[in-house]
Amino acid sequence: MLNGRDPRIDFFRGLALIFIFWDHVPHNPLGLITLRNFGFSDAAEVFVFLAGFASVLAYSKVMQREGYWIACLKILRRTWVLYVVHIFLLALLMGIVFYANNHVQTRDLVAEMGLTHFVTHPQQALTDELLLRFKPNLMDPLPLYIVLLAGLSVVLPLMVRATWAVIGVSLAVYLMAPWMGWNLRAIADGVWYFNPITWQLLFVLGGAAAIHSQRPTAPDTRPLPRQPLFVAAAIYLVVAGVITLSWLWPDIHDAVMPATLSNWLYPISKTDLSPVRLVHFLALAYVTAKLLPGRGWTQNRLAERVCQMGRYSLEVFCLGVVLAPLADMLNALANDAVAMQLLTALVGVVLMSALAAWMELNKRLNQASRAPGEPALPEQHAR
Template sequence: MNSGRDLRIDFFRGLALIFILWDHIPHNPLGEVTLRNFGLSDAAEIFVFLAGYSAVLAYGKLARRDGFTVATVRILRRCWTLYVAHIFLLVLLMGIMFFANEHVETRDLVREMGLTDFVENPQKALVDELLLRFKPNLMDPLPLYVALLFGLPAMLPSILRMPALALAVSLGLYLPATLTGWNLSNEGGGTWYFNPFAWQLLFVVGGLMAVRSDSTALAPARPSPRQPLFVLCLGYIAFCLLLALNWRWPALGLQAISPDMPLMKFGPGKTDLVPMRLGNFLALAYVTACLLPRGGAWLNARICQPLCSMGRHSLEVFCFSVLLAPLADIANALCDDHPVAQYTTAVLAVVMMVALAAWLDLYKRLGTARPAAKVAGSGHPGPAIRGRPSGGRPTHSLNPLRRCQPASVARPG
């Protein structure tokens, strides 16, 4: 597979993290400018699609180099990391909400966060938590990612060698999940908010696009009206935009098209990733790939660097945002939801996410040893030759990292 990193993955994953944060802060005015307000899909589709793309890109390369057994072990190890991160994050979130509930008198934050079951039956809730059945508000994405990544070893061989078969199997899971509501159970007799049997299709499609990007671009670099697929996708995006705007502002005059109609629902439609919603995102992805081809100079602009940095550390930044969203909500409640407070907390939360990503970038650079200098007159790298100046004292490297730390090994995922 291509060795060069596709910075579009990092950029759009960072953008999705901001959208997810703003969508998770109740009554946040900046939430009015996120993707969910201009179509049938939102940042969740971006995240799952890019998760499949980057996972197949990384573990597919590993499978071809070291075999599927090694790739499977690495995938399962990553699943365990995500599982532990989810449990730890849930404990932190519950601690924050229980503490804040004692200081915010106007609202019941424990009930709003979906923690009532834990208060009423903590033993059962704890078991359900370990089984990924107890998921309060904001805690649904990580269990979905764990489930999708856990199923990747079974799909990876066909994704790499028989893409048509992989797509057929994925559709075979998607259709009954969408049409019949086939889903995993949750605590209290409910089901998963993100149905993994439905959302796996978007994950697999992302992986298939990663394999295809090996040999050909996802779309032509310069779109043209003479490309029927591009024009068709653009028209469908416009149709979905019109629907979304009409449902928000009925004065546009399309009341005959209701958001409660089959295949057009925002609520259950998101759980089962209904076809209209899936089609809206795939059309957006195709048009975006046409307009913003890989390797564009715009990705090197200074304004894009914070987003790319967040995308490189998506797990850490996402977990941080899950804590920042309720903290911003609590701060807004203490300020009586004043507009200035709402804008301030939303912007400040993004600044803190950018700061975390920058710190992680710095930490990674500090932990990476510089390559050894080449020996003069040789064609291979070797240890640096320390010169001996006229005074007879040897010169030494002033950087202890070069002498003490081993070179880091890149890890997929």
């Protein structure tokens, strides 16, 4: 553990960032090994759940040490930083996409990235950007995080003192939102791609897991095959994996999938965080926690690099958003040659890792120059 941090949390945040980058590059062969190809959930669920975990873990300690109002102020300050980063990142992304579009003649990258609104209605697009209604492709997770973190400033005391009550209210809102059509406004189809009114449940569950992790509990010493919850979760993961893999062969899928099950299962909404996606992620998180209860496996060199990326998730995520259209441009210029696709995917991860290493070096230099006994900012633990 580093400075009170659980390296497993950092590792899976870093791994989610790698998967998000690979998933954002069209036709990337390494995108075939990301989480979305082996179950109903994907890296987005990992990102949101662990964001809730890290945020509640960090700011609940601030609240206990300095009081609610100071914790609230620091949450809102962090939210403002994320908002400013979103504005500048969007401007940078648009510049990169317009540049790439001038060099790729075979595709309309502006349309593919959802930037047509800026071309046709630039003044309105600027207003929509400030109101978080204009969210081109690749940008959706950050506005979602901004809204969820802002909401944490209100519910943090209840999260700490009445965790189950907050989960109950959050679950009720999650279940009612699709039925009532609750979502936030956006351009294009009129709603947010990641509906914060449903995705808040995953953020809350992450925060609840953080609170639970700080309380002593008696471990279940029974072998895993004799633990009913583990067995049920593992079976669900296997079934979901088989169904997901069958999507690669639509004819076979349609032939073997019972009509009743198909009508119940589809469509699997990512916008409203379909229950089968939510349950799949929770099962995956539970099985992973059971199979990897210790931290020793995070001590090897490769895992430490991934953990380092997870410690600086905001900066690494932003770099991944910038690199994805650049990788797409280079792949298109090379006629989507597999060698180029693999090269850009791997170089992108190396650059993301290099940024995390640079951030870590800067942090150590700042710590060396800090006065003895001066604490680090809590935001450094809530990244």
